[in-house]
Amino acid sequence: MAAAGPEIERLIQLLAKLPGLGPRSARRAALHLLTRRGQLLEPLSEAMRIACERVEVCSTCANVDTQNPCSICRDGRRDPSTIVVVEDVSDLWALERSAAISARYHVLGGTLSALDGRGPEDLNLGTLAERARAPEVKEVILAVNATVEGQTTAHYVTDLLTDAEVKVTRLAHGVPVGGELDYLDDGTLAAAIRSRTTF
Amino acid sequence: MAAAGPEIERLIQLLAKLPGLGPRSARRAALHLLTRRGQLLEPLSEAMRIACERVEVCSTCANVDTQNPCSICRDGRRDPSTIVVVEDVSDLWALERSAAISARYHVLGGTLSALDGRGPEDLNLGTLAERARAPEVKEVILAVNATVEGQTTAHYVTDLLTDAEVKVTRLAHGVPVGGELDYLDDGTLAAAIRSRTTF
Numbered sequence: 001m002a003a004a005g006p007e008i009e010r011l012i013q014l015l016a017k018l019p020g021l022g023p024r025s026a027r028r029a030a031l032h033l034l035t036r037r038g039q040l041l042e043p044l045s046e047a048m049r050i051a052c053e054r055v056e057v058c059s060t061c062a063n064v065d066t067q068n069p070c071s072i073c074r075d076g077r078r079d080p081s082t083i084v085v086v087e088d089v090s091d092l093w094a095l096e097r098s099a100a101i102s103a104r105y106h107v108l109g110g111t112l113s114a115l116d117g118r119g120p121e122d123l124n125l126g127t128l129a130e131r132a133r134a135p136e137v138k139e140v141i142l143a144v145n146a147t148v149e150g151q152t153t154a155h156y157v158t159d160l161l162t163d164a165e166v167k168v169t170r171l172a173h174g175v176p177v178g179g180e181l182d183y184l185d186d187g188t189l190a191a192a193i194r195s196r197t198t199f
Numbered sequence: 200m201a202a203a204g205p206e207i208e209r210l211i212q213l214l215a216k217l218p219g220l221g222p223r224s225a226r227r228a229a230l231h232l233l234t235r236r237g238q239l240l241e242p243l244s245e246a247m248r249i250a251c252e253r254v255e256v257c258s259t260c261a262n263v264d265t266q267n268p269c270s271i272c273r274d275g276r277r278d279p280s281t282i283v284v285v286e287d288v289s290d291l292w293a294l295e296r297s298a299a300i301s302a303r304y305h306v307l308g309g310t311l312s313a314l315d316g317r318g319p320e321d322l323n324l325g326t327l328a329e330r331a332r333a334p335e336v337k338e339v340i341l342a343v344n345a346t347v348e349g350q351t352t353a354h355y356v357t358d359l360l361t362d363a364e365v366k367v368t369r370l371a372h373g374v375p376v377g378g379e380l381d382y383l384d385d386g387t388l389a390a391a392i393r394s395r396t397t398f
Contacts, residue, residue, distance in 0.1 A: 004292065005265040007249050014243040019231050020224040021217075029217045031289050033247070034254050034263045044213040045251050048232070048244035050206050055233050064233045066204040090230050093203065 008034070060131070062107035062124045064089050072096075072104060079103045081138040083131060085157060087111055087145060095143060103141070106131065111149035112156055120156060128157070132164040142170045207233065259330070261306035261323045263288050271295075271303060278302045280337040282330060284356060286310055286344060294342060302340070305330065310348035311355055319355060327356070331363040341369045 004012075008030060016026035033041040057063075058070035065071055072078065072092075082103035086092050092105050108123045132140055140161060144150035158168050173191035175184060184192075203211075207229060215225035232240040256262070257269035264270055271277065271291075281302035285291050291304050307322045331339055339360060343349035357367050372390035374383060383391075 004263070005253075005270065007246070007253055007265050008263070011243075011246045011250050014239065014246050017239055018220075018228045020228060021219055025219040027292065028289065029219060031263075031287075031292075032218050034250060035288070037251065037254070040213065040216055041247060042251050044210075045244065045247035047206070047210045047213050048240060048247060051210050051233060052236065052241050052244050054204075054206055055236070064203070064207070064230075066206050071204065088230075089234065090227065093226065093230075 060127070061105045062089075062109060063092055063105060077102070080136045082141060083128075083137060083139075084141045084143050085128070086143050087150065087153070091143065091145075101141075108144075108153065108157075111144065111147075111153040113149045113152075123153070125157070125160065129160050129164060132161050132166050137164075137166055139167045139169060140164075142168065144170075146171075146173060259326070260304045261288075261308060262291055262304060276301070279335045281340060282327075282336055282338075283340045283342050284327070285342050286349065286352070290342065290344075300340075307343075307352065307356075310343065310346075310352040312348045312351075322352070324356070324359065328359055328363060331360050331365050336363075336365055338366045338368060339363075341367065343369075345370075345372060 011033070012023075012026050012030045015021055015029050016023050018026075021029060033044065054066040055064055056066070056068040058065060058068055058073055060069045060073045063070040063072060067074070079102055082101070083106050084092075084095065084101060084103050085106045085108060086095065087108050087110060089107055092107055095101065095105075106124070106128050108125065110118055110123055112118055112120065112123070131137065140157075142154040142157060144154050154170060161168055172195060173188065174195060175181065175188065175192045181189065210232070211222075211225050211229045214220055214228050215222050217225070220228060232243065253265040254263055255265070255267040257264060257267055257272055259268045259272045262269040262271060266273070278301055281300070282305050283291075283294065283300060283302050284305045284307060285294065286307050286309060288306055291306060294300065294304075305323070305327050307324065309317055309322055311317055311319065311322070330336065339356075341353045341356060343353050353369060360367055371394060372387065373394055374380065374387065374391045380388065
């Protein structure tokens with residue numbers, strides 16, 4: 001496009017690579033940025049520069065943070081006996097938001113997938129068995145997605161941990177809190193019935 | 200959120216201000232950036248830094264570009280007799296993409312709106328009458344949106360240009376190319392009938 005210089009075109013192209021933005025919305029976002037220089041473009045540019053400089057992948061759990069080991073791995077108040085295995089950092093963030101558990105994590109960075117050609121060597125599995133063998137670790141919770149890939153990965157991880165003296169658990173399946181039975185799939189309903197508890 | 204440092208939180212908050220991204224998708228976008236540092240975060244950070252430094256608002260037409268006057272105002276091959284008045288830079292970009300006209304532009308930066316309290320002083324109207332009075336200018340095309348605010352603004356601009364010796368025109372109303380009559384509103388259909396042309 002001749003109307004905007006190559007610098008603006010490049011900004012649009014890069015913004016279009018963000019999830020949730022297509023070529024059209026990236027153009028809109030670029031314009032939004034360019035017309036709000038002081039309020040948005042400059043602060044965002046600065047925030048990205050800082051992220052570039054400071055964000056690291058934790059060498060223990062593969063969380064992203066501005067320190068390595070990450071603030072979760074450093075946090076002495078967390079229960080050292082439990083490691084929560086998640087697929088992605090977004091899952092770690094979701095669990096932290098829920099404040100459901102105060103443990104340490106292990107981010108796999110994906111799932112096994114024969115279809116997409118992702119094998120064990122593509123996941124952050126190398127240090128997991130070693131971490132699980134540490135004397136203080138008593139439980140590994142497999143907080144992977146309830147998808148075929150997630151479950152395949154869970155089985156693989158379980159096999160990997162057979163010689164570590166830890167209890168391997170998985171998240172409960174059931175009716176989501178606030179969910180209506182009418183809208184749930186059969187698999188979820190069946191799981192909820194199977195795992196019913198005393199009222 | 201304790202899981203990510205304040206630097207990452209700030210990045211998420213700023214990304215959430217982009218049109219098309221909410222708090223949830225901004226978190227997803229931030230994570231996408233942080234896990235693709237070399238391919239995306241660094242180039243985007245650099246593109247934004249360059250945009251911050253170089254992008255200016257054209258003092259003639261209010262287009263955004265990396266030079267002032269902008270590349271369109273400088274372009275000697277464009278028809279100097281026509282000024283296309285648009286609401287926003289996005290409209291200018293849309294017209295440039297269509298390659299429908301090779302003229303110069305005048306970006307108003309919005310519309311008059313009694314409801315939102317935007318008066319003539321909030322628009323880039325100061326230099327328009329002066330530009331239209333230049334001897335080479337013969338026509339001003341009002342390429343504003345076909346909304347109430349757009350049309351109000353069009354009328355105001357027409358009044359502003361009464362003493363300039365220019366022809367003031369507006370975009371044609373009618374059936375969009377590729378559009379189906381069945382899905383069009385009555386106003387568009389009536390306009391299309393009124394402005395029918397010989398086949």
